[in-house]
Amino acid sequence: MTTVESYAKITHGEVAPRGLIGGAPAVLDETKRKFRREPGFPVPILIAPATLWLIVFLFLPLISIFIFSFWKTTGHGMTPAFTLEHYRDFFITEGFFDPKKPEFLTPSIFLRTLWTTFRFTITVMAICLILAYPLAYFLSMQVEDFKWQLTLFLLAMVPFWTSYLIRAVAWLPMLGRHGLINEFLVGIGAIDEPVSFFLYSEFSYTMALVQLYVVLAVGPIFFSLAKIDRTLLEAARDMGATPFQIFREIIAPLSLPGVAIGMIFVFVMIMGEFATAVVVYGGKTSTTGTVILNYYAIANYPFAAVNAFMLMLAMMIGVVVILRLVDIRKEL
Amino acid sequence: MARSTPEHRRKARVKAGFSVYYAIFLIFVYGPMFAMFTLSFQGPRGGVTFPMRGFSIFWWEKLTGPSTVGDLKASLVRSLILAVVVMVITALFSTMLAMAFRKRFRGSGALFYAVMSGLMVPGVLLSLGLASMLRQLGMAPAWWYSALGVHVVWTLPFGFLVMMAVFNRFDARLEEAARDMGADEWTVFKEVTLPLITPGIVAAGLFGFTLSYDEFARTTLLAGANNTLPLDINASLTQRVQPTLFALGTASTIFSLLMIGVFIVIYTILYRRSR
Numbered sequence: 001m002t003t004v005e006s007y008a009k010i011t012h013g014e015v016a017p018r019g020l021i022g023g024a025p026a027v028l029d030e031t032k033r034k035f036r037r038e039p040g041f042p043v044p045i046l047i048a049p050a051t052l053w054l055i056v057f058l059f060l061p062l063i064s065i066f067i068f069s070f071w072k073t074t075g076h077g078m079t080p081a082f083t084l085e086h087y088r089d090f091f092i093t094e095g096f097f098d099p100k101k102p103e104f105l106t107p108s109i110f111l112r113t114l115w116t117t118f119r120f121t122i123t124v125m126a127i128c129l130i131l132a133y134p135l136a137y138f139l140s141m142q143v144e145d146f147k148w149q150l151t152l153f154l155l156a157m158v159p160f161w162t163s164y165l166i167r168a169v170a171w172l173p174m175l176g177r178h179g180l181i182n183e184f185l186v187g188i189g190a191i192d193e194p195v196s197f198f199l200y201s202e203f204s205y206t207m208a209l210v211q212l213y214v215v216l217a218v219g220p221i222f223f224s225l226a227k228i229d230r231t232l233l234e235a236a237r238d239m240g241a242t243p244f245q246i247f248r249e250i251i252a253p254l255s256l257p258g259v260a261i262g263m264i265f266v267f268v269m270i271m272g273e274f275a276t277a278v279v280v281y282g283g284k285t286s287t288t289g290t291v292i293l294n295y296y297a298i299a300n301y302p303f304a305a306v307n308a309f310m311l312m313l314a315m316m317i318g319v320v321v322i323l324r325l326v327d328i329r330k331e332l
Numbered sequence: 333m334a335r336s337t338p339e340h341r342r343k344a345r346v347k348a349g350f351s352v353y354y355a356i357f358l359i360f361v362y363g364p365m366f367a368m369f370t371l372s373f374q375g376p377r378g379g380v381t382f383p384m385r386g387f388s389i390f391w392w393e394k395l396t397g398p399s400t401v402g403d404l405k406a407s408l409v410r411s412l413i414l415a416v417v418v419m420v421i422t423a424l425f426s427t428m429l430a431m432a433f434r435k436r437f438r439g440s441g442a443l444f445y446a447v448m449s450g451l452m453v454p455g456v457l458l459s460l461g462l463a464s465m466l467r468q469l470g471m472a473p474a475w476w477y478s479a480l481g482v483h484v485v486w487t488l489p490f491g492f493l494v495m496m497a498v499f500n501r502f503d504a505r506l507e508e509a510a511r512d513m514g515a516d517e518w519t520v521f522k523e524v525t526l527p528l529i530t531p532g533i534v535a536a537g538l539f540g541f542t543l544s545y546d547e548f549a550r551t552t553l554l555a556g557a558n559n560t561l562p563l564d565i566n567a568s569l570t571q572r573v574q575p576t577l578f579a580l581g582t583a584s585t586i587f588s589l590l591m592i593g594v595f596i597v598i599y600t601i602l603y604r605r606s607r
Contacts (some may be wrong), residue, residue: 039511041521046432047443050488052423054446056499057481058453061461068464077467135357138350138421159361161538163546166581167564170364172573173371178381180367211361216604249354264449272454275548281570289456296553301464308457319452 058248065312069305078301086306110291110307117287118314120202121270124209126268129259131210132217136258140225141251145224153222160215168279171208175199200282205282208280213269224258225251260326266318271315365585380573391575395583404564404580411561414546417476418483421604423533425484426491427597430499450485455549457521458482463553474556482550487543491536493598498532531603538595542588 072081093108135156143149159167174180176197182194198204228251236246274289284293288311295304367382375386395404429447433440462482466473473479506528510520548562555563561584568577 014576039382039507039520040435041431041516041517043432043435043437045590046428047437050429050447051443053421053425053481053484054450055490057462058446058450058458058485061458061465061482062453063461064465064468065457065461069467078464114583131357134350138354142347142350143588156354156357156361158589158592160363161542161546161592162365162585163548163562163581165546165548165562165569166368166584169565169569169573169577169581171366173367173578174364176381178383180382198494211364215361268452268454272456274456275566289454292456292460293552296460296463301467304460305464308460311454312457315452315454 034257047114055312060186062312065305065308069309071302071305073300073302076299086303089303090306090310099140100116101332110288110310113286113291114307114314115311116230116285117271117289118318120205121243121267121318124213124270125263125266127206127210128214128217130264131214132221132262133259136218136255137251140222140228149226153218157215159211164212165275165279167212168208168276171211171280172199174202175207195210199280200284202281202285205277205285206279208276209270209273213266213320214329216265216269217259220258220261220265221255222258224255226260228254229286256326260322264322267318267322268315270319353572369582369585370577371575372582374575374578375581380575380578391563391579394574394576395579404415404561407559407564410558411545413473414480414483414560417480418487418544419537421480421484422487422491423537425488426495426536427529427533429488429492430495433496434499434504448489450487451489453485453488455547456552458485458550459553472556473554475551475554475558475560478554478556479551482554483504483544483547484540486547486550487540490539490543494536494539495529495532498529502528528606531606532597534595534599534602538592538599541595542591545591546584546588571585 068078069086070082070084071078072083073086073218083219089108090110093106139149139153139156143152172179177194177196178183179198179201181198182191185191186194226285232250233246236250272289274287274293277285277287288307292304292307292311295301295307370384371378371380371382373387374380374384374391375388378385389516405585410441429443433444462478463473466478468496472521506524507520510524515523546562548566551560551564552565559567565580565584568580
């Protein structure tokens with residue numbers, strides 16, 4: 001059916017247009033609307049409280065970050081102004097344009113921190129995807145009984161509902177010099193003596209972040225895999241497709257939206273991460289999140305705002321790139 | 333039944349492989365927590381890593397005694413109150429929003445993305461934005477309003493998605509029947525809609541409660557003078573880490589698990605009843 005045909009069907013009342021999630025009987029044309037009020041509570045009353053709440057606690061804070069990033073810092077606070085100096089400080093250090101200085105053409109520490117945060121996020125995302133996909137595949141494709149599917153899925157998801165600080169702390173006894181992993185490796189003779197690089201290192205940071213956020217990737221991938229029409233797979237099998245072909249031609253493309261949503265979750269979570277670094281990295285590294293909090297602590301609010309704004313920008317770019325690669329609209 | 337064709341054997345092998353992978357995954361996710369549980373019963377002279385030097389409840393007793401961090405009991409109470417309020421507001425708002433989304437209305441797309449962006453905006457940004465905004469307005473942040481505000485922003489999308497899914501499978505003819513028999517909107521809602529969607533409301537509340545109870549990033553600059561429990565946990569991290577922290581972590585985790593269990597039980601009962 002072409003668009004025009006389907007539109008004609010709708011306007012002539014063959015197919016009732018429905019609300020975003022269906023259920024409401026549709027009012028078919030304007031003349032009928034006058035006589036028949038839509039059933040249910042009025043929409044404005046239903047959406048007003050939540051909308052107001054989001055304006056006060058989501059949009060005004062984000063807008064103020066943007067506004068404050070142009071204000072002047074006074075040492076203990078800020079005053080309204082329009083200055084770009086904080087943005088300049090974000091990108092370049094003093095001596096950027098002076099060929100004799102060692103800082104010549106070197107980006108500032110803040111830009112490099114954002115870059116490190118981004119690069120690290122991508123690494124953790126990749127690991128999360130590699131770990132989460134087979135798991136979601138197992139739960140949705142290999143476990144046939146629905147009850148078992150739900151139970152095993154919930155079991156994997158439960159840690160998401162427990163404190164993430166505590167889960168980060170829980171890595172300490174695993175990774176330390178006398179931690180379980182070292183004991184284990186010494187025990188099986190893989191290494192002669194305990195190594196210290198497991199804790200307070202990039203390794204421990206990666207492990208902890210993957211463990212904290214991998215479940216966020218499992219959920220969406222699981223749902224998109226579970227939605228795949230099984231008769232498609234059967235048809236492909238009947239026509240002689242190998243399991244690998246079925247995966248490549250049917251399962252993988254159809255699960256892409258779930259993968260994208262999972263990756264967006266993991267991406268935004270880790271980009272804004274700041275507490276885990278302190279726990280398992282010993283504060284040896286800084287993320288843009290820690291930079292923001294540090295500048296807030298010394299009352300340089302505009303500079304904290306600049307870092308926050310740049311973080312937001314980097315995240316938006318990342319999300320847009322993911323959305324460009326995969327069309328998730330079908331999923332919503 | 334002799335079904336052991338090569339095809340079946342291959343399938344069984346694949347399934348076994350995946351099962352082993354699932355088990356390893358669970359160990360990865362739960363393992364550190366079990367290490368922490370065990371070490372919270374460390375002997376008085378033991379440290380934060382293995383080996384266990386004896387077995388005692390020394391660190392648990394220390395946890396209930398006067399603390400160096402702050403008044404743990406008071407912050408636990410604050411966290412609980414906050415979580416309950418967030419739970420109620422999340423359940424209420426997400427139900428109302430999902431009911432609105434059953435119809436088509438202007439700006440529904442924008443509102444949908446607005447609600448969803450609560451998932452996308454990192455806590456540290458909201459914390460910073462609201463904290464500096466309040467500071468500029470001359471208001472002191474406090475856990476019961478500013479932290480509450482951003483907690484709901486975070487939990488609302490979860491509850492909303494749950495309620496959307498509920499109404500997606502909802503049979504609107506039941507409501508139409510009630511309307512045809514002359515029931516007004518309130519009666520329809522109270523007698524028909526509400527009993528059918530109560531399990532969903534409980535699930536939405538579960539997200540509200542547990543996510544708020546454990547939330548740290550969104551509270552960090554917004555709790556004001558009085559800490560919530562995650563803030564106290566974070567404060568104790570900056571001091572020398574002792575097994576007390578493991579006891580606290582164990583207690584907090586067990587409590588979270590208990591809450592999830594309670595919610596699942598309530599959900600199951602209500603779900604059976606609504607059938």
